[in-house]
Amino acid sequence: MKKALNYGILFLAVTIGSSFLFLPHYPAPKTLILPGGFHVEVIADSLGAARHLTVTNNGIIYVKLAKLKNGKGIIALQDLNGDGSAYKKTGFGNYIGTGIYVKDGWLYASSNTDIYRYRLNEKGEVTDTAHAEKIVTGLLDRHEHNSKSIVLDNNGYLYVNVGAYSNACQLQDRALGSPGMNPCPILDSAAGIWQFRTDKAGQTYSDGVHYATGLRNVVGLDWNNDMDQLFVMQHGRDQLFQLDPKLYDAKQSAELPAETMYALREGDNAGWPYVYYDPFQKKKIVSPEYGGDGKKTGGENAVDPIAAYPAHMAPDGLVFYKGTMFPERYRHGAFIAFHGSWNRAPEKQKGYFVVFQPFKNGRPDGNWEVFADNFAGSDNISSPGQALHRPCGLAQGPDGALYVSDDAKGTIYRITYDAR
Amino acid sequence: MKSKLVVVIVMLGAGVVCLNSRPTLAEASTSGPGPTTMQRGQKIYEQTCLACHQADAGGVPGMTPPLQKSPYVQGPSMKLIGIVLNGLNDGVEIDGETYSNPMPPFSTALKDQEIADVLTYLRSHFGNKAAPITVTQVSKIRQSLKK
Numbered sequence: 215m216k217k218a219l220n221y222g223i224l225f226l227a228v229t230i231g232s233s234f235l236f237l238p239h240y241p242a243p244k245t246l247i248l249p250g251g252f253h254v255e256v257i258a259d260s261l262g263a264a265r266h267l268t269v270t271n272n273g274i275i276y277v278k279l280a281k282l283k284n285g286k287g288i289i290a291l292q293d294l295n296g297d298g299s300a301y302k303k304t305g306f307g308n309y310i311g312t313g314i315y316v317k318d319g320w321l322y323a324s325s326n327t328d329i330y331r332y333r334l335n336e337k338g339e340v341t342d343t344a345h346a347e348k349i350v351t352g353l354l355d356r357h358e359h360n361s362k363s364i365v366l367d368n369n370g371y372l373y374v375n376v377g378a379y380s381n382a383c384q385l386q387d388r389a390l391g392s393p394g395m396n397p398c399p400i401l402d403s404a405a406g407i408w409q410f411r412t413d414k415a416g417q418t419y420s421d422g423v424h425y426a427t428g429l430r431n432v433v434g435l436d437w438n439n440d441m442d443q444l445f446v447m448q449h450g451r452d453q454l455f456q457l458d459p460k461l462y463d464a465k466q467s468a469e470l471p472a473e474t475m476y477a478l479r480e481g482d483n484a485g486w487p488y489v490y491y492d493p494f495q496k497k498k499i500v501s502p503e504y505g506g507d508g509k510k511t512g513g514e515n516a517v518d519p520i521a522a523y524p525a526h527m528a529p530d531g532l533v534f535y536k537g538t539m540f541p542e543r544y545r546h547g548a549f550i551a552f553h554g555s556w557n558r559a560p561e562k563q564k565g566y567f568v569v570f571q572p573f574k575n576g577r578p579d580g581n582w583e584v585f586a587d588n589f590a591g592s593d594n595i596s597s598p599g600q601a602l603h604r605p606c607g608l609a610q611g612p613d614g615a616l617y618v619s620d621d622a623k624g625t626i627y628r629i630t631y632d633a634r
Numbered sequence: 635m636k637s638k639l640v641v642v643i644v645m646l647g648a649g650v651v652c653l654n655s656r657p658t659l660a661e662a663s664t665s666g667p668g669p670t671t672m673q674r675g676q677k678i679y680e681q682t683c684l685a686c687h688q689a690d691a692g693g694v695p696g697m698t699p700p701l702q703k704s705p706y707v708q709g710p711s712m713k714l715i716g717i718v719l720n721g722l723n724d725g726v727e728i729d730g731e732t733y734s735n736p737m738p739p740f741s742t743a744l745k746d747q748e749i750a751d752v753l754t755y756l757r758s759h760f761g762n763k764a765a766p767i768t769v770t771q772v773s774k775i776r777q778s779l780k781k
Contacts, residue, residue, distance in 0.1 A: 560680070
């Protein structure tokens with residue numbers, strides 16, 4: 215009872231606090247559905263296209279926007295009283311983008327072509343917001359799959375995804391009957407991961423290492439400290455039915471191919487566009503644009519995914535849980551934000567939730583489970599525009615809380631655990 | 635010589651018949667879209683357009699433009715027909731939102747009549763209100779694109 219009262223007061227405080235700070239105030243979104251003992255607060259809303267987010271050791275949350283909000287592309291949220299009751303909101307950076315990451319006293323952020331860094335003071339604040347150091351420039355942006363997600367390792371390197379500006383590397387992208395280009399010319403400068411130094415200004419493709427290839431589009435990625443290894447989530451190809459109606463029907467096309475998790479090493483190739491991963495046959499299948507028949511296997515030189523998830527759910531966020539706030543079973547496991555599908559039409563859409571993937575010894579162990587649900591506000595979504603919220607970015611706070619960003623309306627959620 | 639002349643006359647006759655039948659088709663779609671045009675248009679929408687533009691024509695945020703109350707759908711017919719024939723890969727912007735996925739050309743996949751039907755359907759559904767598109771308009775633009 216006392217507990218309920220405390221939460222009531224906290225809720226009131228958050229509501230009042232946010233009404234003051236975040237005008238105009240929108241109605242609170244429907245509550246997320248979480249496992250027992252977990253709680254959620256909305257710490258900001260109406261930020262717009264809130265893509266990825268990151269949290270400093272002092273608890274300042276930085277959010278990267280894919281659409282400028284009052285002319286700003288990065289929003290900092292600072293807990294004023296240290297109790298989550300009110301957040302100060304400031305903005306800087308006049309460019310749109312997706313990637314944002316904090317490490318060792320620097321804030322890194324990406325536009326769709328460049329990567330910048332900002333010096334943080336001992337409080338985790340960016341003091342000189344006007345002067346960002348441009349450390350990488352000239353990454354390809356040809357509209358499709360143009361977001362540049364970033365993560366750092368523990369040795370002074372940064373990893374960035376450059377997505378394929380194509381669905382299946384056809385001569386004419388997404389056109390019925392257009393053949394796959396062989397070799398696929400996109401692979402030289404996109405559809406892969408590039409590695410750059412974190413401390414050198416003005417790097418271009420030629421200064422970086424082409425770290426991994428054959429990855430159609432990666433938005434969610436994280437560094438796994440247990441394995442000292444880069445883990446990525448790939449968005450599988452679209453439109454098997456529309457592009458090859460003789461081989462696939464609409465239902466098969468909605469379930470193929472898998473969304474896939476890879477544990478990468480330098481030089482790895484994940485097989486796009488020549489193969490896709492079929493989660494039912496558990497094999498790499500030759501793409502129809504490259505002579506496949508839905509059964510023929512290929513990609514002998516390509517790595518296998520270490521986990522597979524239902525098709526088209528769009529994994530946009532990945533974070534390994536390193537905290538101790540959540541129960542033991544969550545520690546070292548992965549949270550994955552599935553943005554939600556569009557490519558299952560005319561079938562019902564799927565995703566719009568955050569998944570937990572248990573891990574053991576640095577590898578997925580056991581089945582994934584839905585962790586945070588009901589972002590969409592309904593489980594009957596036929597078109598992604600109907601979803602109230604779409605989870606995109608994930609980050610862990612210094613106290614072990616999990617933060618989730620929504621890029622449909624710009625809501626920032628804070629998920630905590632308290633078993634009592 | 636005589637037989638050649640007969641062939642020419644027959645061909646001319648056939649031409650006249652063809653010419654005669656054309657305005658009838660065009661008329662059918664200009665004089666208010668009948669249920670058949672709508673039914674055909676809806677079928678083409680579902681088979682060809684829905685996968686990307688979605689069942690409610692709401693599109694996909696950030697990727698595929700919506701076709702609801704669309705300035706493109708309700709805009710100049712020449713531009714609209716051109717997009718269907720040629721595709722579009724310019725990073726469309728509507729109401730401050732940008733859309734990144736390309737649209738492939740449908741000049742081989744769809745016939746003139748099918749393009750007229752689906753555009754006529756779109757121009758009277760999903761909150762759009764604009765004049766029907768005729769097969770003659772589509773043919774003209776297809777011809778001009780070939781030049």
